[in-house]
Amino acid sequence: MFELIKNLTDKFGVSGNEEEIREFIKGEIKSKVDSIEVDALGNLIATKKGNGKKIMVAAHMDEIGVMATHIDEKGFIRFSNIGWVSQNYSLGQRVRFKNGTIGTVFFEEKLDDLKSLKLSNLYIDIGAKNSEEAQKKVNIGDTAAFCGPAELAGDMIISKALDDRSGCAVLIETIKNLPKTDNEIYFVFTVQEELGLRGAKTAAFRILPDFAIAVDVTLTGDTPDCKTMEVKCGMGPAIKIKDGSVVCHNDVRKLLTETAKKLNLPIQYEILERGGSDPGAIHLTAGGIPSGAISIPCRYTHSPSEMASISDIDNAVKLLKESLIG
C-alpha cells in the first residue's frame, strides 16, 4: 500500500491538469476492468460490467496547487491558488511545475506582521536571474504542485496530496481485488474536486448510477488543542454522516455500517462541519442519487505534510470491496 500511495502522490495533478496522474492510474487498472474511458472534463471512468445495480465509486485525483499569474523583471513569480491553499502552510515550501521546474515559496520580507500574511505577499523563486530566464521555464498560467514526498512514520504515512490520492489507492486496490459481482460498477477518478466538485458532477450525470460511494479524506480531532471532532487517525475509516455539501443517504450509510459490522472492521462516524466532497455534487444530479462516503481520517489536510494511517486505508479497501459485493 505504501508503495502505491508513494507513486500516486508523486504524480502531478493540480486541478485542471490531471493528465499525469490519470495516465498512471490508467496503467495500474486497465487490465483489471472491462472498459476504461476519459470524459470531456478528464474524469477517468473504469467499468466492471454486470447486470445488477449501477454503482458509482468516486475518488478525486486532482490536488491543490498554484498558478503563475505574473513574472516580474527579476524573475520572481507571483501566483494564485488552485483550490484552498493556506498562505501559512505555503511559506517556505517548495513547488514543482508540471515541466519539473522547482521553486521555493517565500514572503516579502518587509511584512512585519505575519498574521496579515496573504497569498499576494508570497512569491515563487525558481532561481532565475531575470524575467527572460524565468520565462524559459515558466509562463503565466502554468500550474505547480507543492512538494512533499511520501514517507512512512510508523503506521502513518506523511505526504502531499493524500487528499485524495489515498482515496485513489483505495479504489485501485479494490479494482485489483474485487471478485466478479452482479453489479455494474463504475470506478471514477474525478477531476476538479478542489475547484468545486466539478468532475463528479458531470461523471454522475453520464453514469446515472443507482447509488454512489465516494472515498476521500476527512479532518480529524486528534491533534493538540484542536477543534472538537470525533474522528481520529488509526481508529478505522469513517462513514460520512454529513459535510457542508451533503447529508449522506441513510440507505448508503446503512450499507456501509452493516458491512463494517459483518467484517468486524473498526469504523467511526464523520460529521464534518466545513467543506464539501464529491457526493455533494453527485447526490443532486438528475433528480437525485443516493450517495454516501468512506472517509480516511487525515491530519494537516491541504498542507504538503498530510498524515493518514495505513491501517485505516487498508480497512477502507476491505469495507469498500465488501460493500460492492453485497
Next chain:
Amino acid sequence: MDYKNVLKELVGIPAVSGFENVSGARIKSLMVGKCDEIMIDSFYNVIGLKKGNGDNRKKIMISAHYDEIGFLVKSIDDKGFIKLTSMGGFDPKILLAQEVLIHGTREIEGIIGAKPPHLLTPEETKTAVKLVDLSVDTGMEASEVKKIVSIGDIVTLKVPFLELQGGKVSTKSLDNRSGVAATIGIMNELNDKTLKNDIYFVATTQEEVGLRGAEVSSYNIDPDIAIVIDACHGDMPDCSKDFTYPLGKGPAIGIGPNLHKKLTKKLFDIAKRNGVLCQTDVEPGNTGTEAWAIQVSRSGVPTALISIPLRYMHTGTETLDIADIESSVKLVSLFLAALDDEMEETV
C-alpha cells in the same frame, strides 16, 4: 379544516434536514384521501398527485418544505455531556436553557445547560455564547448515554404548542410546517373538484441545508409552473419594516427576478378579484427559498412565491396567525382552478 390541529400534528413530526427518512410516511398519511397518487422519492420528498382531465394538461408543482432546522450529536464527552452540530441556522443565544429531545435508539429528554450568572466572567456577560460552548445534559453517565445515543443521532427542540390570543399559535418548526399545512389545506379544498391540469403537491426535504429536496423534485417532476409556499418574517418590535410583514394581513406574494412576472401578476389579480387578503414581498435577488432552485431546474420553470408571515423565525417560539394559512389556501386554490381557463395569459 382545523388548521390548528393539522399544525399541531405536523410540528410533532421530527424531520431534521437530511434525516426525513423517519418522517416521510407520517407526512404521506396526512395526504391520504386528498389526491390520486402519493409517492415518496429517494430524497423522501412526499409527492401527492391530483390528476387533471384536460387535453393539453400542464404540470403544476406546489412546493412546501417539511424539513426543520435541528441538530446532530457531534460528540459525547467522558462525563456524558453531548456536543451538537446544527443542521440549518440557529442563533446559539436562543438555545441556552432549552429542553431538547435526542432521537437515539429511543427518544430521551435532555436540557441545554446555561452557566449560572454567578459563574460568568465579565467577558462572558458581554459576548454571545457559541454552539461549541453548549452541552446537552441527559442526567446520565457517559456509559449509559452511549448505550442509547450515537454520533449522528438527531436532536430537536422540545417546546409546547401554544395557542395565543387572536388566532395566533406559537411553537417550533412553523417554518415551514405552516406551508405544509397550507398545501394539505389546498388539497382538501380541491378534493371534490376535477381540474384540467395535473397538480403535484410536494412536501420537500433538505430545504434548510440548501434547497436540495426541491432541486431534485423539480427535476423529476419537470413542471410547467411552480408555486412555492414558505414563511417570511412577521412584524416584530425593533425590526425594519422593509423585511417584515404584519400578521393577519394575508400571505406575502413575492415580486422580483427570482419570480415569474405574469404568474405573479395572476396571483395578485386573483387575490383582488376574490377579496383574498395578501401583501407584497419585494425580493430583489435570491429569495432564499425553493423558488431559487426550482426556477433554474432543467430549462427553467415559471415560479411564484407565497410566504406566510412568521415572527421569531428559527426559534422554538415561531408565531403566526392561522388566518394567514387560511388566506394562502384560498388564494392558491382559486389560482389553480382559474388556470383551467386562464393558462395562456398566465405563463
